[in-house]
Amino acid sequence: MTSIGIIGSEGRMGVALAAAIAAAGQQHRGADKGGNIVKLVSESDVLVDFSSPAALEATLDACIAAKKPIVIGTTGLEERHHYLIDDAAADIAVLQTGNTSLGVTLLAHLVREAAARLDADWDIEVVEMHHRMKVDAPSGTALLLGQAAAEGRGIDLAAASERGRDGVTGARVRGNVGFASLRGGTVAGDHDVIFAGDEEMITLSHRAENRMIFARGAVRAALWLTGQKAGRYTMPQVLGLPER
Known part of the structure; x- marks a missing residue:
């Protein structure tokens, strides 16, 4: 034991x-x-x-x-x-790790594989939502998923990420990984990684119920x-x- x-x-x-x-x-x-x-x-x-x-x-x-x-x-x-x-x-x-969920671990693997096979014409956005009491943003899981996407693309996440868009920000930079953080209620943790291409979109998701x-x-x-x-x-x- x-x-x-x-x-x-x-x-x-x-x-x-x-x-x-x-x-x-x-x-x-x-x-x-x-x-x-x-x-x-x-x-x-x-x-x-x-x-x-x-x-x-x-x-x-x-x-x-x-x-x-x-x-x-x-x-x-x-x-x-x-x-x-x-x-x-x-x-x-x-x-x-930013997340000990076995499901999120597998999701990160899938995100890395998808990013490696879809070029920069596919925009990557990481969207996360957590309970109102969470104090940090983006979540550790969102950063973990963003890092997986960056590794798949062979880019430096710190130099190629967009966060906290507000006002007139200009067009989205090709190849960057975007992050959006939502807070409210008692949500344990929802994460979506969106691959948005021309006239099509893929979303890889994980929902934490508890x-x-x-x-x-x-x-x-x-x-x-x-x-x-x-x-x-x-x-x-x-x-x-x-x-x-």
């Missing part, structure tokens, strides 16, 4: 993770802001973190010291956080990660999908 430590155990995802871990027949422990993270890490076989970017550095330091793997599902990460993750991956197994889908995916990723060497891993590897 694997002991999975939940960082942010009292939050909405933390509660869902506890239920998913119990359903999988595994053990769980938890800690929140102000809790003893070092103790939690030392008593766990693997950690799952859906807390906040501000807490990530201390969590990674504790995992490195204890040589424990970690799944990071926290969104809103900045460039410096990814440098920290890269450094940690030299010593421990780290899986970081955050348990993310919890179950995170548990599967955590159990898989316990058998890996130090390094940085992704959700497609958990499913055995090819990566570019």
